[in-house]
Amino acid sequence: MATEILMPALSPTMEEGTLAKWLVKEGDTVKSGDILAEIETDKATMEFEAVDEGTIGRLMVAEGTQGVKVNTPIATLLEDGESADAAPAAAREPAAQPGKGEASRDETGEAPDRAPAAARSAVEAVSTPEPDEAPDWPEGTTVKPMTVREALREAMAEEMERDETVFLMGEEVGEYQGAYKISQGLLDRFGPRRVVDTPISEMGFAGIGVGAAFGGLRPIVEFMTFNFAMQAIDHIINSAAKTLYMSGGQMGAPMVFRGPNGAAARVGAQHSQDYAAWYAAIPGLKVVMPYTAADAKGLLKTAIRDPNPVIFLENEILYGRSFDVPQMEDFTIPFGKARVARKGRDVTIVSFGIGMAHALEAAEALAKDGIEAEVIDLRTLRPLDYATVLKSVQKTNRCVTVEEGFPVGSIGNHISAYLMEHAFDWLDAPVINCTGKDVPMPYAANLEKLALITAAEVVEAVRKVTYR
Amino acid sequence: MARKPSAPGDSPSDGGAQPNVSRDELLKLYRDMLLIRRFEEKAGQLYGMGLIGGFCHLYIGQEAVVVGLEAAAEEGDKRITSYRDHGHMLACGMEARGVMAELTGREGGYSRGKGGSMHMFSKERHFYGGHGIVGAQVPLGAGLAFADKYLGNGRVTFTYFGDGASNQGQVYETYNMAELWDLPVIFVIENNQYAMGTSMKRSTKSTTLYGRGEAFGIPGEQVDGMDVLAVKAAGEKAVAHCRAGKGPYILEMMTYRYRGHSMSDPAKYRTREEVQKMRDERDPIENVRSLLLTGSHATEDDLKAIDKDIKDIVNDSADFARQSPEPQPDELWTDIYADA
Numbered sequence: 046m047a048t049e050i051l052m053p054a055l056s057p058t059m060e061e062g063t064l065a066k067w068l069v070k071e072g073d074t075v076k077s078g079d080i081l082a083e084i085e086t087d088k089a090t091m092e093f094e095a096v097d098e099g100t101i102g103r104l105m106v107a108e109g110t111q112g113v114k115v116n117t118p119i120a121t122l123l124e125d126g127e128s129a130d131a132a133p134a135a136a137r138e139p140a141a142q143p144g145k146g147e148a149s150r151d152e153t154g155e156a157p158d159r160a161p162a163a164a165r166s167a168v169e170a171v172s173t174p175e176p177d178e179a180p181d182w183p184e185g186t187t188v189k190p191m192t193v194r195e196a197l198r199e200a201m202a203e204e205m206e207r208d209e210t211v212f213l214m215g216e217e218v219g220e221y222q223g224a225y226k227i228s229q230g231l232l233d234r235f236g237p238r239r240v241v242d243t244p245i246s247e248m249g250f251a252g253i254g255v256g257a258a259f260g261g262l263r264p265i266v267e268f269m270t271f272n273f274a275m276q277a278i279d280h281i282i283n284s285a286a287k288t289l290y291m292s293g294g295q296m297g298a299p300m301v302f303r304g305p306n307g308a309a310a311r312v313g314a315q316h317s318q319d320y321a322a323w324y325a326a327i328p329g330l331k332v333v334m335p336y337t338a339a340d341a342k343g344l345l346k347t348a349i350r351d352p353n354p355v356i357f358l359e360n361e362i363l364y365g366r367s368f369d370v371p372q373m374e375d376f377t378i379p380f381g382k383a384r385v386a387r388k389g390r391d392v393t394i395v396s397f398g399i400g401m402a403h404a405l406e407a408a409e410a411l412a413k414d415g416i417e418a419e420v421i422d423l424r425t426l427r428p429l430d431y432a433t434v435l436k437s438v439q440k441t442n443r444c445v446t447v448e449e450g451f452p453v454g455s456i457g458n459h460i461s462a463y464l465m466e467h468a469f470d471w472l473d474a475p476v477i478n479c480t481g482k483d484v485p486m487p488y489a490a491n492l493e494k495l496a497l498i499t500a501a502e503v504v505e506a507v508r509k510v511t512y513r
Numbered sequence: 514m515a516r517k518p519s520a521p522g523d524s525p526s527d528g529g530a531q532p533n534v535s536r537d538e539l540l541k542l543y544r545d546m547l548l549i550r551r552f553e554e555k556a557g558q559l560y561g562m563g564l565i566g567g568f569c570h571l572y573i574g575q576e577a578v579v580v581g582l583e584a585a586a587e588e589g590d591k592r593i594t595s596y597r598d599h600g601h602m603l604a605c606g607m608e609a610r611g612v613m614a615e616l617t618g619r620e621g622g623y624s625r626g627k628g629g630s631m632h633m634f635s636k637e638r639h640f641y642g643g644h645g646i647v648g649a650q651v652p653l654g655a656g657l658a659f660a661d662k663y664l665g666n667g668r669v670t671f672t673y674f675g676d677g678a679s680n681q682g683q684v685y686e687t688y689n690m691a692e693l694w695d696l697p698v699i700f701v702i703e704n705n706q707y708a709m710g711t712s713m714k715r716s717t718k719s720t721t722l723y724g725r726g727e728a729f730g731i732p733g734e735q736v737d738g739m740d741v742l743a744v745k746a747a748g749e750k751a752v753a754h755c756r757a758g759k760g761p762y763i764l765e766m767m768t769y770r771y772r773g774h775s776m777s778d779p780a781k782y783r784t785r786e787e788v789q790k791m792r793d794e795r796d797p798i799e800n801v802r803s804l805l806l807t808g809s810h811a812t813e814d815d816l817k818a819i820d821k822d823i824k825d826i827v828n829d830s831a832d833f834a835r836q837s838p839e840p841q842p843d844e845l846w847t848d849i850y851a852d853a
Binding site: 051053054055056057059077078080086088089090091092094096115116210212238241243244246248249250251252253254255256257258259260261262279280283284288289290291292293294295296297299328329331347350351352353380 | 554555557558560561562563566567568591593622623624625626627628632633634635636641642643644645646649651652653654655656657658659660661663664682683686687689690693694771776777779780781785792847848849850851852853
């Protein structure tokens with residue numbers, strides 16, 4: 046039976062082309078791989094090969110013809126012994142549009158309840174109506190002051206005891222005892238199989254970490270700072286965050302990428318960036334940025350157990366600060382649950398990470414002038430606790446966000462957009478985003494201070510939105 | 514440490530590397546390579562009809578590499594590769610139907626239509642993708658081997674990449690760590706001579722790629738990648754090295770792709786004659802076919818029966834890939850996160 050040779054799509058975007066030249070004539074015998082014609086697309090002239098063997102019956106489109114639509118029959122191919130008059134295959138294939146299969150015809154029969162699912166935004170997908178106001182630990186639990194550094198170390202040690210597949214890898218994590226001493230003592234306790242010193246190869250060891258997670262382990266990949274993780278960001282995003290989706294749920298990367306993030310002190314532009322908003326933009330990642338030692342411990346334990354890739358953003362300045370940490374057998378904090386660090390009725394200040402230090406300092410100063418600020422520590426940026434923010438803003442009718450990162454495309458921008466959409470009628474003033482300045486971090490002490498967010502700027506923003 | 518370099522245009526590799534192979538084995542190699550060839554031809558056809566979209570990178574010409582190495586693998590061994598991945602999936606036993614339906618972006622595909630040609634996986638068959646970023650699969654493959662060594666399960670990972678990826682820095686970061694930690698990983702460089710449109714000559718002054726492993730202490734060799742028996746023999750040697758706990762091994766497979774880099778590549782960077790010469794003189798499938806016939810291991814009729822069988826499998830996969838429905842709209846929102 047004669048088959049039709051159709052005008053091919055020769056690029057992802059081609060809809061029509063010019064049949065520049067025939068390289069066969071009627072009656073020629075062809076086999077798979079022989080060039081039949083030259084076809085001009087918008088980008089190039091392509092050779093069009095036969096995929097079946099047979100004899101060319103009729104050439105149906107003359108050479109030089111422009112605007113030949115994809116899937117138009119351009120020739121017939123005869124099997125052995127057929128004549129050129131043989132009717133082309135009776136049931137001609139319906140001409141499919143490029144990039145659109147036959148199954149798309151079923152779209153008209155789409156169930157109506159599916160449309161909203163497809164149309165919903167990421168924001169709505171994660172919102173919950175009522176905030177979870179349960180305390181992080183039961184009342185009466187003994188607490189002990191502990192530095193953020195000790196809290197992080199305890200979290201890792203406890204999880205390594207609990208699960209044999211958890212291991213730590215990174216630069217100087219073992220014999221050097223950690224560049225910032227987070228992993229101090231872990232090599233002695235767990236040995237070199239589970240505390241792995243790497244060469245200075247961020248892209249390579251991040252990729253090996255992701256591969257190890259594919260292979261059934263639970264890696265903790267430490268970056269000496271997240272500034273160096275830019276060398277590895279392809280593996281964090283393309284390899285770790287997207288694989289579960291691309292594999293249709295078959296496999297993903299259960300692992301933690303952790304290390305100090307943001308400005309330390311006087312280390313200049315290349316060592317002082319806050320990446321919170323970058324990673325929080327990526328579906329498939331979870332993003333944690335704790336402020337207190339209790340949160341550092343409880344959230345890192347949750348991160349290590351989570352079956353998804355988690356970005357855990359620490360802060361060098363906070364490592365040495367002490368906070369109360371509950372003394373419990375197995376203390377964890379769930380993701381997506383903000384902490385109301387201070388109650389108030391006049392304005393909502395939303396922050397996370399070291400921004401909380403400025404937010405709380407500002408709230409203290411404002412209280413002296415009779416302005417009661419409610420301060421919310423988001424703790425996790427993905428998932429983000431929209432419900433707690435929304436409920437607070439519905440009470441205070443004003444909001445200021447505080448973070449160290451750059452202003453464009455910040456977490457504050459995102460929260461402002463969310464409040465515009467969901468709390469427009471409750472707002473008595475525009476939301477103000479307090480952020481780091483829109484400049485690379487300078488080295489000079491006075492300029493660095495100007496580039497960073499300060500409590501004074503938060504106070505000023507609150508005065509603006511409260512008109513006081 | 515190293516064998517004499519050979520180009521894919523040279524005569525078949527010296528007899529020393531040729532293993533004894535049974536008639537059944539030879540027939541299986543023929544069949545497995547033919548399945549890839551016919552499957553890829555059909556994929557090209559469906560692409561031309563607009564049923565497959567985006568980028569589509571065909572493996573035609575390189576079939577002996579994966580088929581030969583799979584013959585050297587054991588159940589449980591892992592493999593990972595780039596975006597030119599259809600052949601690897603078929604060779605490790607993934608179903609033609611599921612692969613083709615992923616190419617058409619349908620529910621019946623291995624990733625339920627969410628991955629496409631470049632992003633497919635099968636945990637069951639130990640196939641870890643399907644990666645679209647050139648060179649990224651190299652540390653990922655070493656990471657799989659890291660996990661196997663950590664778990665002490667005796668498995669080996671085949672990590673495939675091309676001559677193009679060989680110029681990515683992360684490959685050498687990985688070589689260093691793989692040798693430092695004695696990871697059971699075989700780095701398979703599929704040297705098909707062209708990184709998209711850039712020939713080896715225009716991208717490097719190195720004459721061999723396996724030789725770059727020497728700087729890290731990794732042994733390796735160049736293999737005639739058009740000769741499936743030479744590939745199998747080299748694969749067995751590399752597997753033995755890895756399983757003995759001696760660390761990684763590099764196999765540089767000298768091969769050739771007949772088609773363009775992707776479907777939209779007019780391939781003007783090489784002559785038609787160069788391609789035709791390779792097809793006429795070095796075709797891996799024709800080589801085995803003539804071995805079968807001249808050695809009287811099979812008759813023309815035996816091979817015709819295999820051809821027909823393969824054609825049926827491929828046609829069935831294409832029918833399935835066209836009839837399988839597109840994913841439901843709410844599939845958009847699944848598999849972003851695993852349940853904690």
